[in-house]
Amino acid sequence: MRLSELKYKEVINECTCKKLGYIMDVNFNQTTGQICEVIIPEGCKGFNFFSKDGEYIIPYKCIRQIGPDIVLVEVDEKAVLKG
Numbered sequence: 001m002r003l004s005e006l007k008y009k010e011v012i013n014e015c016t017c018k019k020l021g022y023i024m025d026v027n028f029n030q031t032t033g034q035i036c037e038v039i040i041p042e043g044c045k046g047f048n049f050f051s052k053d054g055e056y057i058i059p060y061k062c063i064r065q066i067g068p069d070i071v072l073v074e075v076d077e078k079a080v081l082k083g
Contacts, residue, residue, distance in 0.1 A: 001066070011040050011056075011071045014064060020056055023071070027057075035060045038071075042081060054083025 003026060011020045025039040042054040058073055058080050065072045 006038075006066075006071070009066070009069060009071045011038070011058075011073055013077060014072045014074050016077070018077070020073070020077070024055075038063070042083065054081055056080050057082050 006026075007023050010022055012018065013020055021040045021042070023038045024041050026035050027037040027039070028035050037060060038058050040056040040058065042056060056075075056077065058075055062073050062075045062080075063071060064074050
């Protein structure tokens, strides 16, 4: 899967069933090329990336499933919210 495809998938926290937004960026290991974290702007509704209060930085290990339209994560939102 390409990053451009991942950015169009909505991220949902399966613990709270809350929509967190859409993936804006990723951090990856420069040596292995593996994704370490996904970054989602807080308060992002639709594709409005300009309203950025903070951001969710979600470790890749917290991603439970990547489907055709959504990405399910299992996180404590307060613990991953930065900003």
